[in-house]
Amino acid sequence: MIFAQTKNILSRNKFGLRSSRALFSTALPTSADAVVIGGGSLGASTAYHLQKSGLSTILLERDDLTSGTTWHSAGMLWRLRPSDIDIELHTYTRDMCLRLEEETGETSFSENGGLFIANNKERFDEYRRLHETGKFFGIESSILTDPEDIKAVHPLMNTDDVYGALYSPTDGTIDPTSIVNAYAKAAKKLGASIHTKTAVVSISTVPSLFSQGASQVTSVTTESGHTIQTPVVINACGAWAGRVSEMVNAPIPLLAMRHAMVVTEKIEGMNPTLPNVRDHDLSIYFKTQGDAMAIGGYENNPEFWDSPSPTFSFGLFDLDWDTFNQNLEGHLQRCPSVEKVGIKSTVCGPESFTPDHKPLVGPQPGVHGFYQCCGFNSMGMMLGGGIGREMANWVNNGSASVDLFSFDVSRFHPDNVKDAKWVKDRTHESYAKTYAIVFPHDEALAGRGARRSGFFEELSKHGCVYQARHGMERPGWFDIEGGKDLTPLNYDYYGAYEEGGWRLGDGRADVPANGDHPYLDAIEGELTFGVGDSFDAVGRECKAAREGVAMFDQSYFGNFHLKGKGAGAFIEYLCGSEIKDKEVGSVTYTTLCNEDGGVEADLTVAKLGEDDFYFSAGGQTVTKDIWWVKRAMEKGQWEGVELVDVGDDVSILSVQGPHSRALLEGLIEEEGSLDGDKFEFSTCKKLKLKTGHSVLFLRLTFVGELGFELHVPTEDAGDIYRELWKLGEVYSEKHGVDIVNAGYRAIDSLSAEKNFRHWHADLSNRDTPMEAGIGFTVLPKLKKEGEDAVEFLGRAALQKKRKEGLKRKLVCLTVPRREDGSVVALHGMETIWRNGSCVGLVRSTAFGYTIDKTVAYGYVEADKLGWEKITNKRLGGEEGEAVWEIAGVGGERHASELNLKAPFDPKSERVFQA
Structure with a gap:
């Protein structure tokens, strides 16, 4: 084969790097509002945006700008993504390239377009979803099904085996050197101080005075011994970010790998106007490089670089052809011209990757003033502009302006971050699946079993199909008919290291592939944009919750106390709802x-004592929520408040359904303890069980039924579950009702029918309570004015927005089955249409088994509706008939019904029953 050996190695000069030392000052300041460490695309963008926001900013780079990973970046920008936030950030980056060209004269963006190739229907459906989502954002794209149309866009393509394609003409290529120099020049003009050849060797911190166990950044010290006083440090060091993070004793889940591309000799017909191409099914990309082609991809057996050398600034590795040949076979299949030419250069450099293929950005839990901006998984060029803007927002305002939780470093549980094997296994899987179809119900195979509830062993015996969230095994649904153990097996790297285990590093041996894997079989039945194999099982669980009893393991939720003499006053400042003056035993x-x-978080608070408040937060967000609370304590300098995390000590069993009270009565020592007149909704009490255990009961529901949460000591969870299950078997036989175990897929369905919110789905830090339809959580406080006014976080902004009226609003739409009886499967990111105009985007969906309809929640915007502000009356058609539709895969319009109240039990009579 023509690629048997490397012809030459790419050097810095061949890549066109220009020295930029003359741009920057040599005298180091002694203080700054913020210090950015790292002079790549993210560091330069962040420095520019911080300085533009008014903060005096210093950028420190140990070598030259673009060193590390930026200089050898492929630089492709794709505007259509499966996430609305990614789309916004990528578009901003593109716009910044054009804006900086005007400001600095540096041309950094070429609009040569992008082409996505699909080799099967599932992939084509994914692309059609992207095409439809792009309509909301005004991004031009075309769906191509004729091979000749595809070849017209890129004549060098082999289209014999192509199913279809998506063409996005406003995609393009970012030149890494030009964009970094552009940011640096612009930042310098604004007054930023940029210093190359300036390595940071230490970051100083002091203990926090107001949030126990935390510290505060105070200064950085360079290799020359120079100290810069600063309260803010941003770690933008790419593959070397772990070393910098260690300076503040904050481990991060980031690993470096050897990532490669090859540049060919001249190819006849290749020119800079041809689009960049991604063929996800072959796991490859190729892009224009003048009259040549740069080709790369993602293999299953990448080589880890366990100890990034601090002097490897512009270094490259020898290419491992055994690894790269996996990609090369795909390139030859898709573009046969590649085989006819030689190699101009190989580029095998370090790149940083994370356990879920998302960046690590935002405030580092435990260290006030230290921010992560790293781990971009080869997407740093695309995200650079948008993330730089959001880093400035975070530093200045305490929060990003968009929902960046998917990128937030606090999305990982601390125990997982410290677990080297968990980090490596999950990072391998995320890398290997970079180009996999993003199915809505896919599950990771790596890092499983790291965190388990006290009910894990018992539920596994009942056919539990687990999901992994925040490192915790939580029930997804139950397969009661399969009769197999559905516990995930130890991770086998998809068989990629049956030979060559040394590529994993750490002295690893070869890893044999797993044989029969029932869990994987169960998950593969869910890999569809239609209805998964679990549909009937989830429906059975929902039916039991509505008619009998469903038991949910909600131990995935995080739990912590705020205690102390200052806790009540602090909670009034922290929370939108009134809590401090409620009675002991109340739950809010x-x-x-x-x-x-x-909304940074939504959660429940149980008042256990005058100075003891018990929080229960969504499991995925609990690390972030705890750090948000500690940051609020620090900012407000609140004294007399202690935060106690008890998440690992508590397991939660939620027993829901019209027969839940009667079933639980058989478990409780004192008869009548759960009667409605003794135990009202949104209250809590400790009760003695017949087993001898003392358990905290909360009368709450996340599914819209009579129900109770049992917060039990984790060590007692198994015993309590077994006793309750025995009682359930007897009760079920006696009364003829179903009593079942149920999972989070059922919770999603049942809660959607009840108009309940899910943070990071239909609720986020960019959505106000009023926009999200939960204004009741803040309105009582907002209505108090003058001497009665209660100050709390966000009050001023909420008052202003309340007076202005709603510019955007969450709506609930339901979609009936098709005429043939099939379910309309929606998964989020579909467009919402009203009277023929695109007015919003779907954020969360579920099938409602009780109402037999698909339920979708999404935000509509006043400007797209052509209104000054949104009201329910106008939404409902006050000015004439309102026709609502949701556009699914391929733009298929589905007639939808607007629900101004919950589709099921809108008055919550089932919840409040005595």
Whole structure:
């Protein structure tokens, strides 16, 4: 084969790097509002945006700008993504390239377009979803099904085996050197101080005075011994970010790998106007490089670089052809011209990757003033502009302006971050699946079993199909008919290291592939944009919750106390709802808002004592929520408040359904303890069980039924579950009702029918409570004015927005089955149409088994509706008939019904029953 050996190695000069030392000052300041460490695309963008926001900013780079990973980046920008936030950030990056060209004269963006190749229907459906989503954002794209149309866009393509394609003409290529120099020049003009050849050797911190166990950044010291006083440090060091993070004793889940591309000799017909190409099914990409082609991809057996050398600034590795040949076979299949030419250069450099293929950005839990901006998984060029903007927002305002939780470093549980094997296994899987179809119900195979509830062993015996969230095994649904153990097996790297285990590093041996894997079989039945194999099983669980009893393991939720003499006053400042003056035993659903009025968290607070408040937060967000609370304590300098995390000590069993009270009565020592007149909704009490255990009961529901949460000591969870299950078997036989175990897929369905919110789905830091339809969590406080006014986080912004009226609003739409009886499967990111105009985007969906309809929640916007502000009356058609539709795969319009109240039990009579 022509690629048997490397012809030459790419050097810096061949890549066109220009020295930029003359741009920057040599005298180091002694203080700054913020210090950015790292002079790549992310560091330069962040420095520019911080300085533009008014903060005096210093950028320190140990070598030259673009060193590390930026200089050898492929630089492709794709505007259509499966995430609305990614789309916004990528578009901003593109716009910044054009804006900086005007400001600095540096041309950094070429609009040569992008072409996505599909080799099967499932992939084509994914692309059609992207095409439809792009309509909301005004991104031009075309669906191509004729091979000749595809060849017209890129004549060098082999289209014999192509199913279809998506063409996005406003995609393009970013030149890494030009964009970094552009940011640096612009930042310098604004007053930023940029210093190359300046390595940071230490970051100083002091203990926090107001949030126990945390510290505060105070300064950085360079290799020359120079100290810069600063309260803010941003770690933008790419593959070397772990070393910098260690300076503040904050491990991060980031690993470096050897990532390669090859540049060919001249190919006849190749020119800079041809689009960049991604063939996800072959796991490859190729892009224009003048009259040549740069080709790369993602293999299953990448080589880890366990100890990044600090002097490897512009270094490259020898290419491992055994690894790269996996990609090369795909290139030859898709573009046969590649085989006819030689190699101009190989580029095998370091790149940083994370356990879920998302960046690590935002405030580092435990260290006030230290921010991560790293781990971009080969997407740093695309995200650079948008993330730089959001880093400035975070530093200045305490929160990003968009929902960046998918990128937030606090999305990982601390125990997982410290587990080297978990990090490596999950990072391998995310890398190997870079180009996999993003199915809505896919599950990871790596890193499983890291965190388990006290009910894990018992539920496994009942056919539990687990999901992994925040490192915790939580029930997804139950397969009661299969009769197999569905516990995930130890990770086998998809058989990629049956030979060559040394590529994993750490002295690893070869890893044999797993044989029969029932869990994997169960998950593969869910890999569809239609209805998965679990549909009937989930429906059975929902039916039991509505008619009998469903038992949910909600131990995935995080739990912590706020205690102390200052706890009550602090909670009034922290929470949107009134809590401090309620009676002991009350339970309150509340929002925690940021200064802009966006919802940073929604959770419940149980008042266990005058100075003891027990929080229960969504499991995926609990690390973030705890750090948000500690940051609020620090910012407000709140004294007399202690936060105690008890998440690992508590397991939660939620027993829901019209027969839940009667079933639980058989478990409780004192008869009548759960009667409605003794135990009202949104209250809690400790009760003695017949087993001898003392358990905290909360009368709450996340599914819209009579129900109770049992917060039990984790060590007692198994015993309590077994006793309750025995009682359930007897009760079921006696009364003829179903009593079942149920999972989170059922919770999603049942809660959607009840108009309940899910943070990071239909609720986020960019959505106010009023926009999200949960204004009741803040309105009582907002209505108090003058001497009665209660100050709380976000009050001023919420008051202002309340007076202005709603510019955007969450709506609930339901979609009936098709005429043939099939379910309309929606998964989020579909467009919402009203009277023929695109007015919004779907954020969350579920099938409602009780109402036999698909339920979708999404935000509609006043400007797209042509209104000054949104009201329910106008939404419902006050000015004439309102026709609502949701556009699914391929733009198929589905007639939808607007629901101004919950589709099921809108008055919550089942919840409040005595």
